[in-house]
Amino acid sequence: MGRLDKLPPYLFSAIDAAKKKARAAGVAVVDLGVGDPDRPTPAALLEVMSRAVMDPDNHRYPAQRGDLVLKQAVSRWLADRHGVQVDPVTQVLILVGSKEGLGHLPLTCVQEGDNVLIPDLGYPVYGQATILAGGEPRPFRLVADRGFLPDPAELEELMDDRTRLLFLNYPNNPTGAVADRGFWESVLGLCRRKNVVLVNDAAYMEVTLDGSRPVSLLKVADPASDRVIELHSFSKMFNMTGWRIAFAAGHPAVVGDLGRVKESIDSGVFTAIQATAAHALGDVFAEMLDEVMRVYPRRRRIMVDALEKAGFEVFDSPATFYVWSRVPGSESSVEFCRRALEELGVVVTPGPGFGSGGEGWFRISLTADDRDIAEGARRIGEWR
């Protein structure tokens, strides 16, 4: 069987098709499916971009591994925000979105017959990228009883001498769970003993709803000596999903190997976008922290109040713009979500889209405008 044949079907394509069908039939669809911020990129960044795009120096091939100005801004920001020290030249790599970095990471170290530990509840890319690199994805469970953190004993059991990577994602999509220092210390210890590269997908690191600051893996590890890598994204925090820019930081050899893979595939991010991203990490960052706190906690409250009043059990989470809720009764997640679309015109995502552990759960994204959030909450709340 070829590698492409081994890829699981992409559930989100089916949801998209059902959504289009409902819209074509005249249903006023409220789309709470995809995590794609509805708010615009901040005006200050658009101004920087407008100027940068006019500069002919920016029209040529970009610096392959990232512009030094941006890498220095990243290094400063990691120090100020997360207390992390990384060298901008050897320990920072600019990515064409974090999906790109996650997708290429297995190519750095996975050979045919190797395996990679992936969360079952997780962003589908970890497993797909493993398969495309010729490896075997080994899912580990994330369950509500453990706050959607993995059981280190299960991780250890799944690891063998062909295990190359452990993918984690905190703050977590789809559950909103966060990891604390103690958790990072325990998995880091395990990865050191087993000589496994520890990856944290930190796409939602700055999207917290209670003003807290989740602990970076790079703060607990020593990225100069521990084989760790953390991927941060501009997408969710700065409403920049369409711009395609993110960065990885971590151990020089791990970051360097990812840079080498990318050299054979892409030629870096448009320099004007990199200049804009460097600006984002300055004053605009504080502005966006305020915006995140202004927008998402309010939307979450509207949604969670409606769900809880209607008897839904919602996972209590302080981060991300997702609401993770149990499907009531014994109906399957896919059936529940199909009926939500057909009977209510509301798009929500069935839990199994993130792995078999998502059965019995569904995800609501709060990245729709306030009117849609209120309308979606009303329809679900009154549904019986």
Ligand SMILES: Cc1ncc(COP(=O)(O)O)c(C=O)c1O
């Ligand atoms: C957990 C997680 N990681 C990574 C990404 C990719 O983000 P981007 O490629 O826009 O940086 C997403 C996007 O939805 C995500 O949910």
